Amino acid sequence: MNRRTLAIIAGFIGFSALAWIGTRLAYPERTAYAGHCVDRIDGALANRCDVPVVAALCREADGTRRPDDDCAFQTLAPGEAFTATLDTALTGRPYTMACNAPFVPRWKVSNSNSNLFQKGCRKPDKSSGQPA
Incomplete structure (x- = not known):
């Protein structure tokens, strides 16, 4: 060359x-997405990374994963287990999302397809009551 x-x-x-x-x-x-950090450890969801994460345990609202799903948020230190619970009245399957703290997990519109949602993160909203 x-x-x-x-x-x-x-x-x-x-x-x-x-x-x-x-x-x-x-x-x-x-x-900031860190979905690989939240995993089952001894039967409980826990942070297996070396950094704090904000984890979301969600339940599908109508059989599909959507931005309006019911989610419980919790900030997890390294090795800490998830203790928040979901509304038991909902029947959808549970799933998890996680972001490096202080960012909060959310569904976002894909960059390549506006009809497709993908897991992502957003800045924390001070008034929402979600982890900061």
């Missing part, structure tokens, strides 16, 4: 790195 090609490749890599860093600084909630 000649020097010009190497310079173009290096410039592209440098620009990509700066864009990634800029996104993490400007929109940290976009990279």
Whole structure:
């Protein structure tokens, strides 16, 4: 490869790195999803990561996972088990979501398909009563 090609490749890599860093600084909630941190440990949901997370234990409202599902939120320290409970009157299947603290799990519209919801995070709402 000649020097010009190497310079173009290096410039592209440098620009990509700066864009990634800029996104993490400007929109940290976009990279805060930590669903892999909440798992069953000795039969209970617990945080298995080394950082605190805000976990959500949710139940499907009408057989499909939607933004209006009933969820219980709890901030979990590393190794801490989930103690919040859900409304037992609902019959949907439970599922979990988690984000690095202080961000709160939520369903968000996919970037590529506006009809598709995917798990994500948002900044905490001070007035919602959800974990800060």
